[in-house]
Amino acid sequence: MSTNWTEVFAAQLDEIVAELKTYVEMETPTHNKQAVDQLGNFIADRFAALGCKVERHPQEVVGDQLRIEYGEGDEQILILGHFDTVKEIGTLTTEPWRIEDGKAYGPGTYDMKSGIVFSYYALKTIIENQLPLNKKLVFFWNTDEETGSEHSKELIQEEGRRSALALVIEPTYGDGYVKTSRKGGGEFTLRVKGRAAHAGNDHKIGINAIDELAHQILQIRALTDYEQGTTLSVGVISGGTVSNVVPEYAEAIIDVRVMKASEAERVTQAMYTLKPMLEGAVLTVEGGVAKTPMERTEATEKLFLHAKEQAKLEGLELKEIGVGGTSDGNVVAVVGIPVLDGLGPVGDGAHASHEHVVVDEIPARIALLVRLFTTM
Ligand SMILES: [Zn+2]
Incomplete structure (x- = not known):
């Protein structure tokens, strides 16, 4: 019988939420290099402690971009996300971290610090359980997505050209749709x-x-x-x-x-x-x-159907949607690889004061990442 990873993460939920709180309480507006680098260092240490190879791409005006690698071989999966936010330093005084009615509130919870936390716990579990990988995992944590990825665009595309596919851990849409196209x-x-x-x-x-x-x-x-x-x-x-x-x-x-x-x-x-x-x-x-648009190609469809199948093993009914807003999914789609976006948290309020993630939905989403990272 295969493991139900959702249960495994449900048992660790307090720890996962506490980790998210740590990320959120380090505020990271894109233009504040010092602040962004502070969280960047924290993330780099976390992944390094798992045994990953961590590389910093130094930047002058924005935070240093992080490239984190785990696994062997030439083939790789690119996992994309960002830890800058649109919220200014001090937002925590008006939008403090808090849990209310099963929702974790705070700047950057939904867009998209939880996506990085999810990826970290998925990888940690893969390593601790010695789950085999088909391809090496390359995480690229971007520091200037919210201002258009001007300083990361080329690095992301260069990495994309070396990858078989890209998974973007941005928030889901609505009550949990993944995004298979973006205008x-x-x-x-x-x-x-x-x-x-x-x-x-x-x-x-x-x-x-x-x-x-x-x-x-x-x-x-x-x-x-x-x-x-x-x-x-x-x-x-x-x-x-x-x-x-x-x-x-x-x-x-x-x-x-x-x-x-x-x-x-x-x-x-x-x-x-x-x-x-x-x-x-x-x-x-x-x-x-x-x-440029992130198009829903045949390869995207194949990728989505695989994710849907994997989600089903966790009792999760995965649905897809095309959206108007852009992300690094658009940036990487240019190189012609399939992209599945919106693999992050369920919640609401990106860029708004009611930004939050739904706590009970967290375990299944991390479980899906474990399955995607190990089966692609
Ligand atoms: Zn985002």
């Missing part, structure tokens, strides 16, 4: 240059930049394709000076979201080839789809 997105700025003229005397020789922008907005609007999961939204417009001058300048800032890389290409191509409608108007376009 990509970005921003465009469209600038229109016309020609100023007196609105009374010289109306005819003016080129109205706002009129031109209005034409372009309709073109941009037409690029939305709900069936493909592509949306464009003109979110900000500005232009003109006073009403009696034909405006020389106007601009728009446009939000873009895509589910497919091919759609990112289509939209970018269309935006950069917008043609002016008014004679003499000049358009310039900047920006693009900075975060």
